[in-house]
Amino acid sequence: MVQRPANPQPVVLQNFRNFGFIGVGLYEAVRPGNKGAESLAPSLYQMPAMPQADAWQKYLWSESANAALASMFKLFLTGLSDANKASIDSMEMANYNRFKTSCTTDVLDRSQTFGRDIATAIYNWSLTDNFNLSSVGYVPPPVTPASWVPTPPAYAPPVGPFLKDSRPFLAYSLTDLAPPMPFPFSEDTSSRFYKAVKEVYDIGKNAKADQQATATWWADAGGPGVGIPIPHHVLSIITWVLENQKAKLWEAAEVYAKTGIAFKDGGINTFRSKFHYNLIRPVTYIRRNIDTAWMSYLITPPYPEYTSGLVGIHAPYVQVLIKQFGDIPVTDNAYDWRGLPARNYKSLSAMLDEAAVSRIYGGLHYRFTQEISIKFGKELGNEIAAIQLVSPKHEHP
Known part of the structure; x- marks a missing residue:
């Protein structure tokens, strides 16, 4: 690597x-x-x-x-x-x-x-895909209590407001947008939104070691030689599945292509949704309304909360794998090079669920965001999986 x-x-x-x-x-x-x-x-x-x-x-x-x-x-x-x-x-x-x-x-x-x-x-x-992560020239919408604003500790400017304008692999992804939040923003302590935020706060205040380990596992953070450069964690999972299923060259190449499409389009669709809804991050809401000293376990990345960036990429590639091989058990041994034990899951869906909840444990996302992001990402995965590359008359050799 x-x-x-x-x-x-x-x-x-x-x-x-x-x-x-x-x-x-x-x-x-x-x-x-x-x-x-x-x-x-x-x-x-x-x-x-x-x-x-x-x-x-x-x-x-x-x-x-x-x-x-x-x-x-x-x-x-x-x-x-x-x-x-x-x-x-x-x-x-x-x-x-x-x-x-x-x-x-x-x-x-x-x-x-x-x-x-x-x-x-x-x-x-x-070279012609107009890929742009810069925020130069971006004019944020008027700030409201629900708006994303730069978050501690770095208060970095936004990343990726123009990613939605990058050329996707699928025409479907030119306009794909997540559905609205299931309930409105509110600072009322009896509201569903407040309760969703309070869950993130309570988990952060009372985090268990296994929850923090899960958050760290899926964050792939730590710097050179400690973490694992993204998307190598994802690629190690895909490769494990291909090897476990004894995929031949042509099937493996097709799966790498379709999961690769998920990598790019998942990011585009997610960031279109992020900057469309421009939702406040938990760390901002909590420090403003609940606990001025609270910090997320993982460092909050510099862009809006809804939908989830991690799930927005994991959900479509997992759905591609499920459509190809079924909802099979999977082993994630991405960190065996560091001597960490592999994680075993009863299904690809169970692995995706853990990746999603890891962002709640890390203090980055609300539970409703993760649940909707899974559905949103799987819809893209279905579009990708439906690409017919081999005539039904022919089988993979």
Whole structure:
């Protein structure tokens, strides 16, 4: 994991976006080898036609994937050192040499060239997506008691008000917006809103060790060599599922592509909703109305509360996995490199529920936000899962 020691760590939303493109590129690099498989280009918004393999020539699709991934890692992943890039090159060459024991050089080189051509085409397409996390030029709406305002301790300016204008992978995500809150904002102590906030406050004041551990597990925080750069936690879960289900190359590539679409569009739809509703964070409400000294266990990120950023990405990719494999048990061993025990879940849905509640334990979100965010994200996941890439007449080889 070349990004683990990076300092500073990769920007979360940008890294999700980048791995979204990498997933789509991986699929396109191996697609011609799967009989009946269609390019994603007709299904994705403004995706150009991809380079075509020569139907009369032989390819080794594992090498196409190898070359495409190595190229895309170097093109998309920010903050890589020369040593990181050399490590990627070394892994690519090791795979090439392993394939050479059972494949001719001309086939390998043709496959390598195709993979690299796909990587270049995907990267060039990515340059026009208008991805923007800056708040320069953003004019916030008039402040009301319900409004998000910068939060302690840093009181940082907002991140991502223009993310909604980024080109999504799905036309569906051009306008997707979460439903309104289930009840209105209120400072009345008998109101449902106040009670929702009070739950977050009470959990924070009386947090149990296991609740804090859960909040930390899903936060992936801690800095270089301590945390785990997002989305590597998510990718480790997806990879575990693929390995557990004994997925072959083409199915794995399709799943990485569809979950990658969830990474990018989940962020776009979530941030459109965040800045549309512009809802106050628990830490602000609590310090204003309940306890002036209260702080969230996790540092509150600099953008509005509703809907949930974490769930907005986890819910759609989990739904993609459920549609592909069923609501199967799952093991999350993302932190085995630190010697932490794996977490086992009876189902993908149970894992998603824990990820959602972790943000309540961390003091970042209200319970109603997490519940609605799950439903909102799953609707996107269903849209992604419905993309038909292989003709029903053909099965994955």
